[in-house]
Amino acid sequence: MTTTVGTTTDPTTPVAQGSALWPAQARASQVFGRQLVISRAEGSFIETEDGRRLFDGTAGLWHANIGHSRPELARAAYEQMMNLETYHTFARFTNDRAAELAEMLAEVSPIPDPKLILNSGGSDAIDVACKLARRHWQREGRESKQIILSREFAYHGLHAYGTSIAGLEFNREGYGTESLVPETARVSFNDPEQVRRAVAEIGAENIAAIVTEPVQGTGGVNPPTEGYLETIQELCRENDILLILDEVITGFGRLGTMFATERYGLQPDLVTFAKGVTSGYAPLGGIFVSRRIWEPFFADTDDAPIFRHGSTYAGHATAAAVAVEHLKILRDEKLVDRVRELEPTFVKDLEDLARNNPEVTEVRYAGLLGGVTLREGVAVEKVCDRMIDKGFISRPLRGNTLQVSPPFIVTEQELTDFLAAMSEAITEEAAA
The missing domain is CATH 3.40.640.10 (Type I PLP-dependent aspartate aminotransferase-like (Major domain))
Structure with missing residues (x-):
């Protein structure tokens, strides 16, 4: 509901009657009814309250380095x-x-x-x-x-x-x-x-x-x-x-x-x-x-x-x-060494993504930290939504960029699967 200047939001609207928890870094009306309630996690995966299992490709907010629920x-x-x-x-x-x-x-x-x-x-x-x-x-x-x-x-x-x-x-x-x-x-x-x-x-x-x-x-x-x-x-x-x-x-x-x-x-x-x-x-x-x-x-x-x-x-x-x-x-567990060992595979997979998907304009990386930038017109927010439907989590960053920062315990196969799902989601959104 849109209100005029000087008024307050109608307290009877669905958005105003939603959760008492104020969502961070979001316009409430755009996330109300769409929020994923995370109820448990293990290793590199999280689970939602409604039973979906998702690969945590961002390690939460860059932090779940050793994986969840240790x-x-x-x-x-x-x-x-x-x-x-x-x-x-x-x-x-x-x-x-x-x-x-x-x-x-x-x-x-x-x-x-x-x-x-x-x-x-x-x-x-x-x-x-x-x-x-x-x-x-x-x-x-x-x-x-x-x-x-x-x-x-x-x-x-x-x-x-x-x-x-x-x-x-x-x-x-x-x-x-x-x-x-x-x-x-x-x-x-x-x-x-x-x-x-x-x-x-x-x-x-x-x-x-x-x-x-x-x-x-x-x-x-x-x-x-x-x-x-x-x-x-x-x-x-x-x-x-x-x-x-x-x-x-x-x-x-x-x-x-x-x-x-x-x-x-x-x-x-x-x-x-x-x-x-x-x-x-x-x-x-x-x-x-x-x-x-x-x-x-x-x-x-x-x-x-x-x-x-x-x-x-x-x-x-x-x-x-x-x-x-x-x-x-x-x-x-020598996890810092593991990041160094995984980096060549990570870099190769990102560069393959950029080379094989024309919607990707640039990839940037260091260690297990990556960004995938899409051409203007392909909305990263919608790509992230499509990835969730495929069982993977990424996050939109500045510059129409997708975040890639998996836990240190990630396997090479999980990395490959994650970036393959990202490429599919990008292609699907570009064609929509």
């Missing part, structure tokens, strides 16, 4: 809750599982000798990282360094800072200002010289940090163009700008290395993480902080500065226990 993680959560569900980590207090997890993460850190800030997810981590970047420069007495640069098409969650640095403009629209946090600006996602010009125009003395995904996810699965990340890092070093890598998607093996920093040879100041630290079994994220940033805050003096971060569930004991068990599974 009993080891259920036991870890149960045993921890029976002992201590959680306790906060403010001031003199901490809990043993948060401390254990921090030490384990420090051992695999993409940053040498880090400190860890734990929280509840990727959006939290971005908020804290951007605040810490500004806090660093204020502590240094360089008050003008406040602006956070990010890339066009970037996605960094939807908290206030993540919304403000979003390179997907629709995520910043509708709040009354161009950016919720005004000291932000976007730069080119693939042209390092444009970034260099932007730094010169804004003035390095005004820029606190550049934040970037090593491989853009929601923006369309965009691996870095040759020399892009290296130039960004060089610009940061030359101009005293902090480099923040958002590894919420790429961290913990998605690219065939534990972190993308290894694959691309980077040395960031801050690294955010989330999804892959627990494979989604518990909401947990955080930040690796380099010595350059953390050391002054740990000075053994009465006037050492304080960084006012923290939330009730930062270092949640049960989430930490799940993460510890999850990291053991990654290690013991």
Whole structure:
């Protein structure tokens, strides 16, 4: 039902009378009555309440890396809750599982000798990282360094800072200002010289940090163009700008290395993480902080500065226990190595798809992360609907692109079947 300006939606319409749960990232009227209620899952497959079994070709929202319903993680959560569900980590207090997890993460850190800030997810981590970047420069007495640069098409969650640095403009629209946090600006996602010009125009003395995904996810699965990340890092070093890598998607093996920093040879100041630290079994994220940033805050003096971060569930004991068990599974089952071993087959299948289906204009990939872009006029949303009918899940991304990011436990045959179903769905939709 369409209403006129100044009125509210009729509360008796079917949409308004639907579920009390507000759907995320959707126009309610377009999903009401069509939502898939997921009731169980196992391995690389999920099942709906009405009995459909679907291959999870997106690993949920890029996170179900070790597959669904692992009993080891259920036991870890149960045993921890029976002992201590959680306790906060403010001031003199901490809990043993948060401390254990921090030490384990420090051992695999993409940053040498880090400190860890734990929280509840990727959006939290971005908020804290951007605040810490500004806090660093204020502590240094360089008050003008406040602006956070990010890339066009970037996605960094939807908290206030993540919304403000979003390179997907629709995520910043509708709040009354161009950016919720005004000291932000976007730069080119693939042209390092444009970034260099932007730094010169804004003035390095005004820029606190550049934040970037090593491989853009929601923006369309965009691996870095040759020399892009290296130039960004060089610009940061030359101009005293902090480099923040958002590894919420790429961290913990998605690219065939534990972190993308290894694959691309980077040395960031801050690294955010989330999804892959627990494979989604518990909401947990955080930040690796380099010595350059953390050391002054740990000075053994009465006037050492304080960084006012923290939330009730930062270092949640049960989430930490799940993460510890999850990291053991990654290690013991050599799943990061498995991603590296699967990548050649993954790349070949994607390139075969592009070569054999004229509706595909481009495929992009790194590790087990892929994007399939369709020609204008073939709607990815409808292709995704057709894929569900065939028993497979993909997801529409920016640029008329289909997401491909299966769990690490996927078999070569499952990958082949998934992309074959995608090709069929694309062809059918193009002919409709």
